[in-house]
Amino acid sequence: MKRTRRNHGATFKAQVALAAVKGDKxxxxxxxQFSVHPTxxxxxKQQLVGRAADVFGGTKPPSEAPDLKTLxxxxxxxxxENDFLEGALIKAGLLSAKR
Incomplete structure (x- = not known):
């Protein structure tokens, strides 16, 4: 019998990671205790330790604002390109000119 995949919420993950960081067990x-694989x-735990500084406003991920000129x-x-291809298809008879 196949076991369904479990999706854990952020609160549960944080609780487990904090317990791992404490090192009591x-x-x-x-x-x-939590019915989760040790890996x-x-x-x-590594994700919690890696992002701990973000909680206190240490490093923020760079916000990528799109460059409007480029867009x-x-x-x-x-x-x-669309206009060019439309013209080529009309000339080839693959697209109706009534469009």
Whole structure:
């Protein structure tokens, strides 16, 4: 019988990771207590430790604001290509000119 995949919420992950960081119990004990694989606990612990500074406003991920000039240039290029291809298809008789 196949076991369905479990999706754990952020609160549960944080609880397990904090228990792992405390170090009161071994990974095997935590895995048994929370019914999660020890490798998963280790991964969540590493994520918690790696992003701990973000909680206190240390490092923020760079916000990627799109460059409007680049986007407008791309839109113009794509519009030009569409017009060119439409004309070529009409000449080849593959597209109706009534469009």
């Amino acid at each position: 071994t990974l095997a004990e935590l895995a048994e 998963q606990i280790t991964e969540w 407008h240039a791309k839109i113009g290029q794509l519009a030009l």
